Amino acid sequence: MITFDDVHKSFGAHEVLKGINAEIAKGQVVCLIGPSGSGKSTLLRCVNGLETYQRGRISIDGTVVDAASPQVHAICTRVSMVFQRFNLFPHRTALENVMEGPLYVLKENRNQVRDRAMALLNRVGLADKTNAYPASLSGGQQQRVAIARALAMRPQAILFDEPTSALDPETVGEVLQVMRALADENMTMLVVTHEIQFAREVSDSVLFLDGGRIVEQGPAKELLRHPKHERTRDFLHRVMHPV
Amino acid sequence: MTGLDGRERAKRKPAMTNFIAHATEYLPLLLHGVWLTVMITLLALCLATALGLVWALLRTSEIRSLAVPTRLLVDFVRGIPLLVVLFYIYFVAPEIGINLTALQAGTIGLGLAHSCYLGETFRAGIEAVDKGQVEAAKSIGMKRALMMRRVVLPQAVKIILPPYANNMIMLLKDSSLVSVISVQELTMQGKMLASSTFDNMTVFTLVALLYLCLTVPLNLFMRRVESYLGAAG
Ligand SMILES: Nc1ncnc2c1ncn2[C@@H]1O[C@H](COP(=O)(O)OP(=O)(O)OP(=O)(O)O)[C@@H](O)[C@H]1O
Numbered sequence: 001m002i003t004f005d006d007v008h009k010s011f012g013a014h015e016v017l018k019g020i021n022a023e024i025a026k027g028q029v030v031c032l033i034g035p036s037g038s039g040k041s042t043l044l045r046c047v048n049g050l051e052t053y054q055r056g057r058i059s060i061d062g063t064v065v066d067a068a069s070p071q072v073h074a075i076c077t078r079v080s081m082v083f084q085r086f087n088l089f090p091h092r093t094a095l096e097n098v099m100e101g102p103l104y105v106l107k108e109n110r111n112q113v114r115d116r117a118m119a120l121l122n123r124v125g126l127a128d129k130t131n132a133y134p135a136s137l138s139g140g141q142q143q144r145v146a147i148a149r150a151l152a153m154r155p156q157a158i159l160f161d162e163p164t165s166a167l168d169p170e171t172v173g174e175v176l177q178v179m180r181a182l183a184d185e186n187m188t189m190l191v192v193t194h195e196i197q198f199a200r201e202v203s204d205s206v207l208f209l210d211g212g213r214i215v216e217q218g219p220a221k222e223l224l225r226h227p228k229h230e231r232t233r234d235f236l237h238r239v240m241h242p243v
Numbered sequence: 244m245t246g247l248d249g250r251e252r253a254k255r256k257p258a259m260t261n262f263i264a265h266a267t268e269y270l271p272l273l274l275h276g277v278w279l280t281v282m283i284t285l286l287a288l289c290l291a292t293a294l295g296l297v298w299a300l301l302r303t304s305e306i307r308s309l310a311v312p313t314r315l316l317v318d319f320v321r322g323i324p325l326l327v328v329l330f331y332i333y334f335v336a337p338e339i340g341i342n343l344t345a346l347q348a349g350t351i352g353l354g355l356a357h358s359c360y361l362g363e364t365f366r367a368g369i370e371a372v373d374k375g376q377v378e379a380a381k382s383i384g385m386k387r388a389l390m391m392r393r394v395v396l397p398q399a400v401k402i403i404l405p406p407y408a409n410n411m412i413m414l415l416k417d418s419s420l421v422s423v424i425s426v427q428e429l430t431m432q433g434k435m436l437a438s439s440t441f442d443n444m445t446v447f448t449l450v451a452l453l454y455l456c457l458t459v460p461l462n463l464f465m466r467r468v469e470s471y472l473g474a475a476g
């Protein structure tokens with residue numbers, strides 16, 4: 001469904017992605033792991049047109065993503081994104097945040113949008129917070145609203161960029177639980193994460209990115225248990241045994 | 244010492260009663276000037292706000308062929324004294340076939356000059372909105388116009404408001420400059436009155452007080468709005 005075909009990306013002279021090849025099938029959950037600065041966020045941002053890339057091709061269901069083309073907005077409505085720092089609209093309530101896209105971008109009927117937004121907030125366990133402003137919600141709650149906002153666009157896939165990295169440890173679980181439920185419903189997901197346990201239990205396959213290249217990819221359990229490459233082993237060791 | 248004090252006091256008391264007597268006599272004429280000052284200020288403010296927003300949106304645009312000329316225009320106007328802008332519009336426009344009354348020229352000149360100051364204020368406000376907001380808006384498929392209207396501008400308003408209020412008061416005070424192209428607003432009325440009565444002290448004190456009557460409430464009002472917006476989170 002999402003295909004990376006020899007994708008190259010540079011910021012000026014600094015080449016960040018050096019030929020990415022990968023394929024994410026419909027309904028798959030793929031985790032993207034790798035050290036800081038390896039280009040994980042950049043890769044994700046290229047998929048929904050927040051960044052341009054110079055060479056190669058990213059396509060979604062056969063449609064090439066090109067951030068410079070006027071059709072890039074249409075891509076964004078097909079692939080949603082959840083950010084590390086939530087990026088909820090602070091001047092709108094939880095419900096309004098979820099309604100914003102369907103109402104103003106997809107131009108759907110307000111009553112139907114409201115009902116669906118309510119249902120989505122209910123699904124992420126926030127039925128009682130519909131009228132709360134983001135500032136009055138905990139990090140975990142904000143991130144769940146952000147997931148509901150992403151779902152409201154009826155995306156074919158959702159990109160997560162370290163969705164739990166900015167959370168207090170005790171709220172990480174509630175967000176991962178929502179993501180696990182999505183995975184169970186066969187949502188296509190590309191997840192940048194340092195939650196190795198989540199990757200092992202939930203994802204179908206794992207990509208290990210280092211220095212702008214995919215060093216190793218394979219089924220989650222296999223790659224995480226028996227990494228073939230020295231660098232993957234090192235990285236996993238450091239993540240799982242920080243001290 | 245005491246003698247001098249006494250003389251001073253003796254002089255001041257009739258001066259005060261004099262002031263009040265003369266003030267009531269001058270006030271109607273000056274109020275006419277106040278009316279014109281308020282009108283010019285409001286019209287110029289509307290013009291400056293609308294144009295300023297246009298400049299800011301063009302300057303923050305990703306399209307360079309829009310952003311660069313706008314930047315040049317804004318820097319150009321900001322680099323010219325307001326007085327010269329006014330003279331330019333009033334005296335040069337007729338030579339290229341545009342006839343403007345002094346009032347029109349004054350309002351346009353003030354509005355244009357201040358649109359460039361405000362444009363920079365607006366731009367700074369727009370750019371101060373968290374980049375994550377722009378990305379979130381893009382990630383749900385918003386195009387620029389919608390994103391500006393629904394996401395960026397509502398958040399930029401809070402950042403922009405204090406400097407905007409400041410600018411508004413500057414604009415009100417700058418409106419006195421249009422007296423040089425013979426618009427009979429408050430300052431001009433004062434000047435004419437002073438030269439016909441030779442009562443400089445009373446007239447200009449009144450003029451100053453009348454300006455304060457306009458600027459002080461404006462200041463207080465804006466502070467209210469600010470604290471209201473601040474409280475709204
Ligand atoms: N807008 C930008 N301009 C210039 N360089 C950038 C920009 N964004 C990212 N980079 C550089 O690209 C490289 C990869 O960044 P990226 O954010 O994709 O890494 P990451 O793998 O997501 O790291 P982290 O785990 O810290 O989030 C880094 O060296 C970064 O400095």
Ligand SMILES: [Mg+2]
Pocket residue numbers: 040041042161162
């Ligand atoms: Mg990152």
